[in-house]
Amino acid sequence: MKPLVSILIPAYNAEKWIDYTIKSALEQTWPEKEIIIVDDGSIDNTLKIARHFASKHVKVISQENRGASAARNRALEHAQGDYIQWLDADDLLHDDKISEQMKIAGSGLTNATLLASSFGTFYWRPERAIFAPNALWQDLTPVEWLLRRFVDNAWLVPAAWLVSRKLTQRAGLWNEKLSLDDDGEYFCRVVAASDHVKFVPEAKSYYRQSGYSQLSRSNNDGANESLLLSLTLCVRHLRLLEESERTKRASLVLLERLYTYFYYFADKSSLSERVSLLAKELGGELVPTSLKWKWNVLRKLLGWKTTRKIMSGAQRSRLMTKIYWDRLLYSMAHRGDDLTEHRIQQA
Secondary structure, three states, X not given: OOOOEEEEEEEOOOOOOHHHHHHXXXXXXXXXXXXXXXXXXXXXXXXXXXXXXXXXXXXXXXXXXXXXXXXXXXXXXXXXXXXXXXXXXXXXXXXXXXXXXXXXXXXXXXXXEEEEEEEEEEOXXXXXXXXOOOOOOOOEOHHHHHHHHHHHOOXXXXXHOEEEHHHHHHHXXXXXXXXXXXXXXXXXXXXXXXXXXXXXXXEEEEEXXXXXXXXXXOOOHHHHHHHHHXXXXXXXXXXXXXXXXXXXXXXXXXXXXXXXXXXXXXXXXXXXXXXXXXXXXXXXXXXXXXXXXHHHHHHHHHOHHHHHHHHHHHHHHHHHHHHHXXXXXXXXXOHHHHHHHHHXXXX
């Protein structure tokens, strides 16, 4: 009998795309699968839409709003699978994604091997997704994977992974203290618990850049505290695997990037000071990366508070323009699908 794969979907206010995400899970060619959706106290139609898919193999659970990590842990409580596929409520899986990874899993690898996939980034049209290989798109030892993540600022989306039950239990639950970069910390922990990371290029997932309001772009005290805690824990995970000069250097590169962000963008100067203290423990001293000349000019003319707002506004404007045009083109090509979605929401 083929191993069961649990596809776990945490969802919060995802009515615009949750049905497409669920369909991408249902259309997986791997036959043995279950889908568990946890609605984290949405105030839109997310739960109503999800319940239209409820069946013997699709379980829909509702809870009060407790955050994405709590929703993922709740889904994991109910999962019966031999493997776990994480899938955010706005992302998608290629039809053969799980099958391609399970093909490799069944080729003699141990269940302590962690399976990764390629991923493409898109706004509204997954067929236009951009697949941009980075330093993690290859087979790596856990230490090498973490070193590359730190030094190259590389990453993989949650949907890219397929995690055995054994590794899931080794790694432990998602950290519910974290809001920002909770996935970064969790998968650093999963990688550290593995014997090897096996990259499966034929397997594909799709990461949707759905808007500037995504938590990953938040800049507030709670989010920044979460980011600092997450990266502090990631450094700890690496150093527990190997305490050496190269792991210290890689950790300092990661901390310097964080220091630069906090130095220029965080409202609390104590955050950058705490990063500096961590760096000193590693034997290093941090210096923020210089801004582009135009921002330095504005900083002198208008002050740093106003300049930060202009920088954030410019970034927001560029992103929202891209999303707007891609959504317009998507709507023109999928008018029938949009009508179907509207009917589901009104049912």
